[in-house]
Amino acid sequence: MLTARNLTVTYPDGGRGVEDVSFDIESGESVALAGGNGAGKTTLLLALVGILPAKAGSVEVGGLRFSKENRVEYRRAVGLVFQNPDDMLFMPRALDDIMFGPRNLGLSETEARQRAYEVITELGIDHLAERSPLKLSGGEKRMAGLAAVLAMRPSALLLDEPTAFLDPRARRVLIRALERLPQAKLIATHDLAFAGALCSRALLLKEGRLYADGPRDDLFRDERLMDECGLEASLPIPAAGVYWR
Numbered sequence: 001m002l003t004a005r006n007l008t009v010t011y012p013d014g015g016r017g018v019e020d021v022s023f024d025i026e027s028g029e030s031v032a033l034a035g036g037n038g039a040g041k042t043t044l045l046l047a048l049v050g051i052l053p054a055k056a057g058s059v060e061v062g063g064l065r066f067s068k069e070n071r072v073e074y075r076r077a078v079g080l081v082f083q084n085p086d087d088m089l090f091m092p093r094a095l096d097d098i099m100f101g102p103r104n105l106g107l108s109e110t111e112a113r114q115r116a117y118e119v120i121t122e123l124g125i126d127h128l129a130e131r132s133p134l135k136l137s138g139g140e141k142r143m144a145g146l147a148a149v150l151a152m153r154p155s156a157l158l159l160d161e162p163t164a165f166l167d168p169r170a171r172r173v174l175i176r177a178l179e180r181l182p183q184a185k186l187i188a189t190h191d192l193a194f195a196g197a198l199c200s201r202a203l204l205l206k207e208g209r210l211y212a213d214g215p216r217d218d219l220f221r222d223e224r225l226m227d228e229c230g231l232e233a234s235l236p237i238p239a240a241g242v243y244w245r
């Protein structure tokens, strides 16, 4: 349902980006996107939501192939939680940031508020609604940013280094929230314990290329493979869904 086909992205200044990446993520599947700094994780996510143009190949969500013509419809179907929540939150109240997307879809004020509160309740962050995002903690900002994306009701959810700026407790709260969400997920991270808690499959990027795609346990436990990708093998990893309880 979330597909990259021979996707190549390069930056105008010659920055490497990603090259010839192909994979397909099923509905409801959670997949870790791992790789060292500069491996291409962020580039890949930005291309999957249609922010960065594909130089070659294509991206698809729910059978809809991204093009300039359908970008509005496409971006409604796939949501990206940016690495830095400050890039997503800019209104005086968190509630307004969460209502921003639904308002942009042309929903009425009442409907936009209703959608925002559905998500706020689901994530258990009612207490943040009236707060200024500027004054939220890293963990609270992360939840508000996630809420802003979920209010668009995407069918696929992409997260870029979601545990950046989080302390262990906020990390646990995020894991529990993500576990309950039905969307297909692609989670870019080098926090392998976090990825392992949510994903049973992993993609490994190395120097812009998809280096491995397979069961999390096979990949994350392979010392040579992980070392080649600038990561560290982690042994053992508990089964998805039982970590941090």
Ligand SMILES: Nc1ncnc2c1ncn2[C@@H]1O[C@H](COP(=O)(O)OP(=O)(O)O)[C@@H](O)[C@H]1O
Residues within 6 Å of the ligand: 011, 012, 013, 014, 015, 016, 017, 018, 035, 036, 037, 038, 039, 040, 041, 042, 043, 044
């Ligand atoms: N805005 C940019 N302009 C030029 N090159 C970039 C830009 N962003 C990233 N790159 C390059 O693309 C490659 C992948 O970077 P990135 O996707 O940010 O990796 P990651 O998120 O895995 O750390 C790196 O070689 C990086 O230098």
Ligand SMILES: [Mg+2]
Residues within 6 Å of the ligand: 041, 042, 043, 160
């Ligand atoms: Mg990155």
